[in-house]
Amino acid sequence: xxxxxxxxxxxxxxxxAAIAGELARVGAAAEQAGASWLSFMDHFFQIExxxxxxxxxxxxxxxxLGYMAAHTTDIELGLLVTGVTYxxxxxLAKIVTTLDVLSGGRAALGIGAAWFEREHQGLGVPYPPxxxxxxxxxxxxxxxxxxxxxENNGPFEGKYYQLxxxxxxxxxxxxxxxxxxxxxxxxxxxxxAQYGDACNLFASSTEEVAHKLDVLRRHCDDVGTDYERxxxxxxxxxxxxxxxxxxxxxxAGYAELGVHTAxxxxxxxxxxxxxxxxxxxxxxxxxx
Numbered sequence: 001x002x003x004x005x006x007x008x009x010x011x012x013x014x015x016x017a018a019i020a021g022e023l024a025r026v027g028a029a030a031e032q033a034g035a036s037w038l039s040f041m042d043h044f045f046q047i048e049x050x051x052x053x054x055x056x057x058x059x060x061x062x063x064x065l066g067y068m069a070a071h072t073t074d075i076e077l078g079l080l081v082t083g084v085t086y087x088x089x090x091x092l093a094k095i096v097t098t099l100d101v102l103s104g105g106r107a108a109l110g111i112g113a114a115w116f117e118r119e120h121q122g123l124g125v126p127y128p129p130x131x132x133x134x135x136x137x138x139x140x141x142x143x144x145x146x147x148x149x150x151e152n153n154g155p156f157e158g159k160y161y162q163l164x165x166x167x168x169x170x171x172x173x174x175x176x177x178x179x180x181x182x183x184x185x186x187x188x189x190x191x192x193a194q195y196g197d198a199c200n201l202f203a204s205s206t207e208e209v210a211h212k213l214d215v216l217r218r219h220c221d222d223v224g225t226d227y228e229r230x231x232x233x234x235x236x237x238x239x240x241x242x243x244x245x246x247x248x249x250x251x252a253g254y255a256e257l258g259v260h261t262a263x264x265x266x267x268x269x270x271x272x273x274x275x276x277x278x279x280x281x282x283x284x285x286x287x288x
Contacts, residue, residue, distance in 0.1 A: 001255040001262055001285040004037025005030045005275060006080050006235065008050050009268035010057035019057070020067070025272035027072040033279035037233075037261060038072065039080040039110065040064050045119040054118060062095050069103035077106050080200060080235070080263070081181035083114030084133060085125055089140035090163050093147035097172050105173035109144060110200070112181040113137045113188070134187045136160050141178065141195040148175050179233070185215045193219035198231035203262070206253040209234060213257060233261040241277035248284045255288035 005026070012022045030038050041047070046056035061079040068077055077099065082092065092109075100107035113133040114120075120127035128136070139158040146152050147168040154166035179198040182188040192199045193216060201212050213232065220227040234254055239247035251262050262285060266274045 001251060001260060001288045002036040003033070003278075003282050003285055004039065004233070004261050004263035005035055006037075006039045006041075006263050006265050007271060008041050008047075008265055009052065009271070010059055011052065011268040012057075012271075013269050016057070019059070022270070022272055023064070023068065024071040026266070026275055027068050027075070029272045029275040029279070031072055031075050033275060034282040035275075036076060037078070037108075037263060038068060038075045039078050039263070042079040042082045042086065042110075043116060043119060044123055045116070047116055062099065065099055065107075066102065069099060069106065072106075073104075075106065076108055076177075077103055078108030078110040078176075078179060081110035081112040081179065083116075084111060084137045084140050085114040085120065085127065089143040089161055090147065090166065092140065093144045093166075093168060096144075096176050097147070097168055097170070100172040100174065100176055101170055107172065107176045108179055108198075109176045110179040110181060111137065111140065132160070134191075138191060138195070141180075141191065144178070145195070148172060177231070179231075183212045185212070189216045190219045190223070192216060192230060193225045193227075194223045196230060198233055200233045200235060200263070203234040203236040203250075203254060206257060209254060209259065210257050231261065232257075232259045233263055234259050236262040236264050238265045238267055239278065239281075241274065244278070244281050244284075248281055248288075251285060252288050255285075 012019045040061045042061040045054040046052045046058045065077045096107050096109050117127050139161050143156055146166045150171050154163055156163040156166055177197040180192045180196040181200040183201050201209055217227045
C-alpha cells in the first residue's frame, strides 16, 4: 500500500499571502515522504464535512494543480474529484491534458457526479437532477476517452453534449488515469468498471469497503473488465501523528482487501509540517 495526500483546507497560518508558499512546501514534503498522490478538492465554496463554513478559503482546483506541477517533479496530481457539472467535457479534457503536458505526464482525471448544490446556485452553475448528472458523467467519460485518442478527432453526438471535433493537440504525454469517486452501487461503481482506471471510497470500515469492492467486481464481470487492473484507493481521514502505529494497523485491513492507496488529509494551519510528521508511515504501509 502507498500513501497519498489530499488537501481540502486552505486556511493557512499567515493568511492568504502565505498560501502559495505553504502549498509549495506541501508538495516538496509529500515527495520527500515518498507519497504517490497529491490532490485538491474541486469546489468553489468550502464544504461542511471539513467543519468549516462555506466562506472559508477555497482555491480553484486546476489552477492550484498547475501551480503544484511547477513545484513538484514526481508525484501524481489530480482532483478528488472534479464535479462533472463545473466544466464542459471538451474543455475539461483540454485542461487535464494541459496539466499532463506541463507536469511531464503526471496528471490524473478524478471525476464524479457533483453534489454541492449551494455552490452551484451561488455561482449560477446549472444543477440538474441526480439521474441527469450521472448521464452527463458517462458522456463526459466517453468524450475524454475520445479526446485522448489521437486517431479519433470526432464528432461526438450525445444526449447532452455534441462536439463537432474532439481535436486535442498536443496529446497528453501519458494518457491520464481516470479515477471515479464515490461508492454508489448501481451507477458509480458500474462506471468505474466500464470507464475507470481507479476508484475512491471512504475508509468507513473494512466491512463496508469489502462490500463495495465485491459490487465493483460483479460490475467488472458484467462488462468484461479485469477487476485487478482497477486501482483501489480509500480516503482515510486525518491520522494523529502521535498514533501512527494505530493508523498502520487500521490500514492493514484495507490492504488485505486489495486497496492500493490510503489518502490522508492534512489539517489547515501548517499542513507541510503535518505531512512531515506523517512521513514515517510510508515504508510501513509499503510492507503491508
